[in-house]
Amino acid sequence: MDLNLDAPHSMGTTIIGVTYNGGVVLGADSRTSTGMYVANRASDKITQLTDNVYVCRSGSAADSQVVSDYVRYFLHQHTIQLGQPATVKVSANLIRMLAYNNKNMLQTGLIVGGWDKYEGGKIYGIPLGGTVVEQPFAIGGSGSSYLYGFFDQAWKENMTKEEAEQLVVKAVSLAIARDGASGGVVRTVIINSEGVTRNFYPGDKLQLWHEELEPQNSLLDILNAAGPEPMAI
Amino acid sequence: MTFTIPIDNGDSVKTAEADSQRTLYPYVTGTSIVAIKYKDGVLMASDMGGSYGSTLRYKNIERMKAIGKHSLLGASGEISDFQEILRYLDELVLNDNMWDDGNSLGPKEVHNYLTRVMYNRRNKFNPLWNTLVLGGVKNGESYLGMVSMIGVSFEDNHVATGFGNHLARPILRDEWHADLSFEDGVKLLEKCMRVLLYRDRSAINKLQIAKITEEGVTVSQPYSLKTFWEFKAFNNPTAGAEGSW
Numbered sequence: 374m375d376l377n378l379d380a381p382h383s384m385g386t387t388i389i390g391v392t393y394n395g396g397v398v399l400g401a402d403s404r405t406s407t408g409m410y411v412a413n414r415a416s417d418k419i420t421q422l423t424d425n426v427y428v429c430r431s432g433s434a435a436d437s438q439v440v441s442d443y444v445r446y447f448l449h450q451h452t453i454q455l456g457q458p459a460t461v462k463v464s465a466n467l468i469r470m471l472a473y474n475n476k477n478m479l480q481t482g483l484i485v486g487g488w489d490k491y492e493g494g495k496i497y498g499i500p501l502g503g504t505v506v507e508q509p510f511a512i513g514g515s516g517s518s519y520l521y522g523f524f525d526q527a528w529k530e531n532m533t534k535e536e537a538e539q540l541v542v543k544a545v546s547l548a549i550a551r552d553g554a555s556g557g558v559v560r561t562v563i564i565n566s567e568g569v570t571r572n573f574y575p576g577d578k579l580q581l582w583h584e585e586l587e588p589q590n591s592l593l594d595i596l597n598a599a600g601p602e603p604m605a606i
Numbered sequence: 607m608t609f610t611i612p613i614d615n616g617d618s619v620k621t622a623e624a625d626s627q628r629t630l631y632p633y634v635t636g637t638s639i640v641a642i643k644y645k646d647g648v649l650m651a652s653d654m655g656g657s658y659g660s661t662l663r664y665k666n667i668e669r670m671k672a673i674g675k676h677s678l679l680g681a682s683g684e685i686s687d688f689q690e691i692l693r694y695l696d697e698l699v700l701n702d703n704m705w706d707d708g709n710s711l712g713p714k715e716v717h718n719y720l721t722r723v724m725y726n727r728r729n730k731f732n733p734l735w736n737t738l739v740l741g742g743v744k745n746g747e748s749y750l751g752m753v754s755m756i757g758v759s760f761e762d763n764h765v766a767t768g769f770g771n772h773l774a775r776p777i778l779r780d781e782w783h784a785d786l787s788f789e790d791g792v793k794l795l796e797k798c799m800r801v802l803l804y805r806d807r808s809a810i811n812k813l814q815i816a817k818i819t820e821e822g823v824t825v826s827q828p829y830s831l832k833t834f835w836e837f838k839a840f841n842n843p844t845a846g847a848e849g850s851w
Contacts, residue, residue, distance in 0.1 A: 469686075469689075473686050473689075473690065476686070477630065498664075500633060500634055500658060500663070501633040501634075502632065502633030502634055502684060502685070502686040503686040504633070504634045504656070504684075504685040504686040504689060505686075505689065506656070506664055506666075506667065506685075508664075508666070518661070521661070521663075
């Protein structure tokens with residue numbers, strides 16, 4: 374079986390950004406693959422740009438890292454010159470600038486999310502090509518294909534922080550169930566006027582979906598447990 | 607003289623080297639724009655979809671924007687390139703305003719500028735992957751023109767991009783006439799947009815109609831069109847011929 378260990382590190386990925394009444398919730402899986410091999414099963418795809426703006430990275434791991442490094446650098450200088458925190462819009466636009474002007478070389482889709490005092494919580498999707506789209510919620514990465522229908526049905530405006538985070542965790546978990554390129558843990562980052570909260574949902578603590586079984590330590594535990602009643606009706 | 611609008615299928619430009627400054631294929635695309643001249647100016651219609659290959663990924667993209675006081679620009683093709691064109695035009699309009707001489711760019715001028723930009727990019731093998739429709743009114747004169755990604759540019763009484771060229775233009779050739787009222791113009795555009803909705807895979811049922819007159823530009827709120835499926839022939843089409851379609 375050809376694992377193709379020389380393939381570029383790519384984050385198959387599922388990334389999500391959702392606005393709620395007061396801020397945003399960003400979510401992602403944690404799998405980074407090199408061909409068929411999982412190079413990192415606990416990656417952090419939600420990267421900080423400033424105190425109040427984060428970005429979810431998908432596609433080529435290298436490309437997304439270098440783009441966010443550049444933008445973090447630019448935003449740092451911008452914040453010093455501006456004398457106050459950068460806005461989410463400016464952060465998104467800087468990402469767009471790099472993504473658009475290098476569109477032939479980059480292969481990364483990003484979701485920028487954050488909170489600023491002018492516009493509150495905002496999410497900007499920046500797919501391949503460098504289009505910027507402001508959205509109430511955004512999904513990206515290979516796992517997102519499985520979530521279009523889910524969000525069409527489950528999304529609603531003005532959710533609470535708890536509802537929004539639960540929606541994100543459920544969605545990433547569903548995508549992980551069906552997308553081979555997504556997996557591991559679900560990480561979320563909540564950004565609002567009060568600050569930033571990072572959460573971590575390990576893979577084995579997520580809800581089980583269709584044809585998934587409760588994890589066991591060993592078959593032996595099943596065999597040794599009380600047997601079923603014979604011919605029970 | 608004939609020309610063909612290139613179809614965005616991702617492999618129309620083949621090049622051996624990974625040349626760093628060539629746009630090879632579009633990613634997020636908008637479908638047709640349809641526009642007509644009418645009594646008071648120009649009417650333009652577009653849906654609000656941004657497709658990502660075959661996925662109807664974005665459903666709230668405004669593909670028609672006002673330019674200065676006298677023009678309306680509609681775009682199909684790669685959305686990121688359209689956003690870049692809007693930035694170029696922002697600069698153009700800003701510089702025009704800075705003269706502060708009472709003059710302002712009319713649709714003819716904007717169309718000409720866009721034609722130059724598109725053709726020059728085409729010559730460098732790095733096109734802006736759009737087909738643009740430029741409509742406007744200045745000093746009582748209506749103007750409607752189109753520029754493609756290879757720099758082909760012309761004016762007409764009615765224009766359409768993409769699928770619209772094949773499905774909407776024939777309807778317009780038949781039913782357009784000078785001095786259409788606003789109501790008749792809107793109904794005509796809606797007739798075209800409905801056909802596109804039935805027959806264009808990348809069309810979505812959420813559209814806007816924009817109007818430009820001497821007074822200025824108005825873009826309507828997004829709305830959906832009713833579609834008709836209750837034909838008897840649609841009910842059991844393969845009844846007499848199982849396996850057919």
